[in-house]
Amino acid sequence: MRILGRRANAIQVFVVCTVSLWFFLPPEPIGIYRVGAEEYEPPTFVAWPEKSLGLSIDLAGFKKDLDHVKPDGRRHLMASHPTTGLNVSVTLEIVPTQASTQGCIDQLKLIQKGPLATRAQDVKLDTAGKIPTLEYVLHEFEGIRVDQKNVYACLAQKDVYADIHLSKVQFTTADAPLFQTILKSVRLQSGPSEVKQIQAKPQPQTQPQPQIQTPPPEPPNSRELFNLGKALYVKNKYALAVLPYQKAFDLEKANPELDRTLWRMLIDNLGTAYSMTGRLKEARATFEQGIQADPTYPIFHYSLACTFAEMNDLDRTMQSLSTAFRHRKNLNPGEKTMPDPRQDSPFQRFMKNETFRNFVNDLAATKS
Known part of the structure; x- marks a missing residue:
């Protein structure tokens, strides 16, 4: 800001x-x-x-x-x-x-x-x-x-x-x-074809300001914690990313500061980080909290389906996938289509099941 x-x-x-x-x-x-x-x-x-x-x-x-x-x-x-x-x-x-x-x-x-x-x-x-x-x-x-x-x-x-x-x-x-x-x-x-650096006008000299004693620094805010978590997350340091992401999530529940798009990314990345480190109970709880606050965002339901698949729960996996694709029009700007469950590894365990295979084939046909 x-x-x-x-x-x-x-x-x-x-x-x-x-x-x-x-x-x-x-x-x-x-x-x-x-x-x-x-x-x-x-x-x-x-x-x-x-x-x-x-x-x-x-x-x-x-x-x-x-x-x-x-x-x-x-x-x-x-x-x-x-x-x-x-x-x-x-x-x-x-x-x-x-x-x-x-x-x-x-x-x-x-x-x-x-x-x-x-x-x-x-x-x-x-x-x-x-x-x-x-x-x-x-x-x-x-x-x-x-x-x-x-x-x-x-x-x-x-x-x-x-x-x-x-x-x-x-x-x-x-x-x-x-x-x-x-x-x-x-x-x-001034444009893609104009690459010459435009020189800034010299700034007038400013009078030195009196020194003001500042209080001790406050704890990191949710945006700073989000940035740190993301830096670890993109390096696949999921176990390390959980701590700043969870702290950011806790701060957001008490005092929301992130806009909706960043908040959604925070929830999805935190839940995924839990899942990637085998903490499926925490992953499920994270996605369910996201759904409670934003029930029509399809990626929360899709990520919850991935978590249920990791838990080997076929019925809940199919229920969450169905809900995700029912809300597929509510993606973030820039998210063009839903993921293809046939390509995601958590669902591969069910692909030999004919009912599930037909189910995801039907979903994939309507993912856009």
Whole structure:
């Protein structure tokens, strides 16, 4: 969330601007992730077409995890690289005043004072480079070794701010080029064919502000816990991902902060992490809590069916699959079709059963 000075009256601007936001991810890897490539492919371009201004970033080889417009109007993209485990989050925001480098720096300073950064090591705020950045390494979380590298970057041009967050668990110095390659590719530009960096106007000197003693940092919020859990989850560290995901889930029940799409991802990933570590009772309870709060979201029912299949409960598996496909029109934006149960491993144990086989064949025929 942008600081209050940058957020004032911003939502009114979003009403007319967010409808045409879009992201494009190239299908083939480029940059450091492409080996032996013969032809250059353009980077990912994030834009408001009517403004002719967007964000260019090299996300070659990444998998798009989330692509949506937040309830407050900001455009949000989350992507992960399946080989390296690098996570990228991009947020575009329009403000009613001139965006500035100082606004970026103020935002990074707020993050630096946050509950995770204040507990981290190797904290470095760089305000002298072309792009202001904040980086730190969180070596432990609740006694668990995670070695999560975090880099925040911010760009400002006209009335647009672009916030980028890169993170990776089990970070080593050998991973540093991954972060630098992404950061070097980032630019706000007027269109895909215009790749020249637009120089920001020099900012006026500001008077030093008096030092204000701040209270001890608060515990991590649900979004920070969600990000940590996701970083572990995409690295298949399911047992480690359970702790921050469960803490985020508990916080959301008491004080909801995540939007609906992220909340759904939290529930599904937490339940799946429990299932992947053999904790089927907890997985079932997680999905059932999700269904109680959001009964028509089909993926909760589908994931519950997977859990019942792992429990070797054929009747409940079929009941949950039937319910999932009955609500198939209620997928998240960007989720085009239901999964195919014939291809998912939990259901393979039942495929020799003719009744079940005919049942899933009928479901697959109507999955879209």
